[in-house]
Amino acid sequence: MESINKKNKIGIWQNLKGLDNLYQTISNLIKSNMKVSFNLTMFSFDMENLNLKYSTQIKLFDQISKLIKNYLEEDIELFQFDQNKIITLSFNASIKNTLVHKLQSEKFNIDDIEISLSPQAVETIWPKDGKDFDSLLDKLLQKLKNIDNNYEELQIPTHPDSVLINQKGDFIDKVEKVSTQLYLIAKDKNIEIIKQNIISDRSFQVRGGDEGNFELFYILDGKVKNEDNDLILKRGDSISAKCGDQEKYFKTVTDTTLLYITSNPIFASERKRIKDLLSLNERIAEKDIETQEHCNRLQQLSRMTGIELGLEEKKLFNLGFASFLHDIGKSKIPTSLLQKPEKLTEDEWDIMKQHAYWGKQIILENFNQKYFERIAEIINQHHEKYDGSGYPHGLSGADILIEAQILSVVDAYDAMINERPYQKALSREEALKEIKSEKGKQFSPKTVEAFLQAEKKYKNKVSK
Ligand SMILES: [Fe+2]
Ligand SMILES: [Fe+2]
Numbered sequence: 001m002e003s004i005n006k007k008n009k010i011g012i013w014q015n016l017k018g019l020d021n022l023y024q025t026i027s028n029l030i031k032s033n034m035k036v037s038f039n040l041t042m043f044s045f046d047m048e049n050l051n052l053k054y055s056t057q058i059k060l061f062d063q064i065s066k067l068i069k070n071y072l073e074e075d076i077e078l079f080q081f082d083q084n085k086i087i088t089l090s091f092n093a094s095i096k097n098t099l100v101h102k103l104q105s106e107k108f109n110i111d112d113i114e115i116s117l118s119p120q121a122v123e124t125i126w127p128k129d130g131k132d133f134d135s136l137l138d139k140l141l142q143k144l145k146n147i148d149n150n151y152e153e154l155q156i157p158t159h160p161d162s163v164l165i166n167q168k169g170d171f172i173d174k175v176e177k178v179s180t181q182l183y184l185i186a187k188d189k190n191i192e193i194i195k196q197n198i199i200s201d202r203s204f205q206v207r208g209g210d211e212g213n214f215e216l217f218y219i220l221d222g223k224v225k226n227e228d229n230d231l232i233l234k235r236g237d238s239i240s241a242k243c244g245d246q247e248k249y250f251k252t253v254t255d256t257t258l259l260y261i262t263s264n265p266i267f268a269s270e271r272k273r274i275k276d277l278l279s280l281n282e283r284i285a286e287k288d289i290e291t292q293e294h295c296n297r298l299q300q301l302s303r304m305t306g307i308e309l310g311l312e313e314k315k316l317f318n319l320g321f322a323s324f325l326h327d328i329g330k331s332k333i334p335t336s337l338l339q340k341p342e343k344l345t346e347d348e349w350d351i352m353k354q355h356a357y358w359g360k361q362i363i364l365e366n367f368n369q370k371y372f373e374r375i376a377e378i379i380n381q382h383h384e385k386y387d388g389s390g391y392p393h394g395l396s397g398a399d400i401l402i403e404a405q406i407l408s409v410v411d412a413y414d415a416m417i418n419e420r421p422y423q424k425a426l427s428r429e430e431a432l433k434e435i436k437s438e439k440g441k442q443f444s445p446k447t448v449e450a451f452l453q454a455e456k457k458y459k460n461k462v463s464k
Contacts, residue, residue, distance in 0.1 A: 222256030
């Protein structure tokens with residue numbers, strides 16, 4: 001029951017968060033009371049045929065959720081997937097028919113469009129339909145598949161009109177990461193117009209790229225610094241790039257909003273790539289002791305350490321990226337090894353060590369090698385040690401990339417101060433003492449010094 005194989009379900013269940021929540025809730029229920037019984041009902045809405053803007057679709061979906069919640073007074077849990085599916089968990093008899101009827105008779109009014117729905121609904125019952133939760137979900141998915149096979153990717157609706165008005169807040173599609181959001185506002189075959197928000201103190205790169213490439217970043221709000229000459233760009237300034245090898249690095253001084261116009265449509269592929277990588281990282285987090293928060297803290301603290309060492313923006317960018325995905329290679333390591341509470345045998349340990357190399361490979365497979373080679377190499381070296389006793393290559397001293405030296409200190413520190421299955425958390429003081437004692441052994445002395453400065457500032461920042 002513990003081992004739901006989410007991997008196979010990703011094609012249909014794009015939104016893993018919803019699936020995670022549902023899985024957790026039901027696991028807890030079943031663990032707490034073996035006699036429990038409940039109904040799972042999946043409602044799916046054919047959004048594509050409604051031909052709505054994506055933003056309208058999201059609003060509609062919110063309305064539907066609210067209606068379901070309000071309509072049923074009894075205890076009911078609601079889980080959302082993919083902006084077009086809702087699963088309800090209820091402890092009473094079937095709600096399927098009454099709710100379908102209610103949804104069909106309701107007129108939704110969103111953005112001045114009147115929308116009526118014809119939802120599909122399927123139902124499974126615990127314990128009748130499944131001995132364990134995996135097979136229960138499988139039943140549900142099977143039934144859904146029989147109704148409609150077309151659940152792969154959200155299609156961007158095509159508009160027959162040649163003149164379109166986009167009101168504030170309208171967008172076709174959206175990608176979100178911790179530090180940035182991209183909204184696709186308009187697109188045509190060879191052009192995409194994107195509104196991008198980036199939080200302060202983050203770096204981004206602008207580079208020439210291939211034949212026929214043209215890009216423009218127009219600053220709508222905020223301040224951006226060019227790292228080469230410390231020039232501050234403000235609202236109304238812009239950066240453009242065309243075919244060529246040059247790359248420049250910029251840093252956001254404040255929260256910044258850009259209008260990003262590109263002749264090289266990337267949104268769909270970018271969205272998919274970011275989604276895939278984030279869900280890969282999330283999957284590692286769920287089968288390993290590494291958490292998403294660990295990755296976020298690492299990203300911040302290694303950047304701050306890099307700043308103490310006076311690294312240029314390009315290196316800080318690479319460092320941040322590598323920190324966030326440093327253990328992505330663990331996705332290739334068997335769960336039984338990652339979760340083993342006892343000490344690993346020598347053979348098992350050899351397998352575990354391969355995660356550094358796998359991390360490098362995953363980056364090279366997913367990104368343009370030309371630009372991401374350094375990031376891949378940082379990940380490959382994140383377990384090398386200053387005295388040469390690390391892996392995979394046993395590099396020592398200055399042979400280890402500076403970004404990897406930083407990452408290894410910060411990773412070790414953050415792991416120490418957070419509890420692990422095999423190890424109690426150390427206090428901040430104990431962990432710092434431990435790091436200092438490894439100065440010149442596991443860690444490079446100057447990196448440790450820079451880390452200690454950065455950690456002090458980081459602590460002040462988060463405790464504010
Ligand atoms: Fe690692
Ligand atoms: Fe880590």
